[in-house]
Amino acid sequence: MTTAKKRSRGRPRKFDVDVGVVQAQALFAGRGFDTVGMSEICETLGVTPTSLYAAFGNKLGLYTRAVENYANSTGKFVSAALAAASTPFEVWEKVLRSSAEVYSSGDIKGCMVLNGALMSQDAEANALVAAQAEATQAAIAARLMELGDPDPKESAASILVLMRGLSVSARTNASRNDLDSVVDLVLSAKR
């Protein structure tokens, strides 16, 4: 069920907004907020600045849409892992394993949200991804509590520290095997 495309008045758009968000997301996910230029986005989407600003307001507006879209697509793996877990240990297992897999696959490595928080000096852009990361951490803590974890908040915080390590390492150096080794090690401690 994609967005309903109801014909409205006025000249029709030359480009698909949803597609544009996905393309912009790819750029932002790869290099963060600051270093991706609006002109570059225009070229990628095949659109003039005027059209881009008419559609998204400003750069932060487009970034917001891109982050939302990431959370609703690639980022869904976390809530899927949480749903699939039926014990606290399985939360660790499924979240970390799927993190290692997702972060090291595709051409853009790492997590747009976790990496994005480091890559910008724009206060609002930072606040946006920080809130997203915190929401994820809160969701993990909630699920852990549900499943009877004795200290769900600390566990969730630890999981996020590990996820950040996986995400950043995926983006810079590490192989899939490097990430899996760390996950194996952590899980052997939790078992």
Added chain:
Amino acid sequence: MTTAKKRSRGRPRKFDVDVGVVQAQALFAGRGFDTVGMSEICETLGVTPTSLYAAFGNKLGLYTRAVENYANSTGKFVSAALAAASTPFEVWEKVLRSSAEVYSSGDIKGCMVLNGALMSQDAEANALVAAQAEATQAAIAARLMELGDPDPKESAASILVLMRGLSVSARTNASRNDLDSVVDLVLSAKR
């Protein structure tokens, strides 16, 4: 033994170059390469652009000096930890514990090198910190091998993944306790 200040010909410098490097390092460590402006550095050092360029060549030259200085001061904790370790387990223990401590103390959180690799789109600046990080990983692997670790390369890679997680988390969210929890967990698996 600081740099010998031999009087040379010409008008004397208005500022101390070594002090300038330290000040610039603080700025770069806090926000990365791209988002720190030369004008801001000039203000901080109390120097005009002309003097800055005469002393360091260009922005990358100053950044290089700053990274070198970081490696020779704060960054020394890694080689100190390696020297203090007498078993592979102690390498994990001392490196990770001191990482958690160093990254979460002071007003600038996290590691300049590990965070810096994520924060720039400048290819040369990235290569600089990437090489530094790789050197650290190689040093850890070498020490592990020395101490009889069965798979020193993989162990070193895992340690760096964890260090990245600690560094980035320190910079964004996490408390000292959050970092220590992860270290405790990992060490309990290695023991």
Added chain:
DNA sequence: TTTTTTTTGCAGTGGTCATTACATTATTCT
């Protein structure tokens, strides 16, 4: 057909970026 609404293309806005030309000043060497 005319009006209303919305997006388009073109060209430019002021601002900030890293970097530098030029002339001057302060120091040492001869």
Added chain:
DNA sequence: AGAATAATGTAATGACCACTGCAAAAAAAA
């Protein structure tokens, strides 16, 4: 003292940044 050297301050350079004013164009509503 005078020449050589290496720093200084002032002010500017072109390039790129996010963003916009304006008029033309394309659709629906009247």
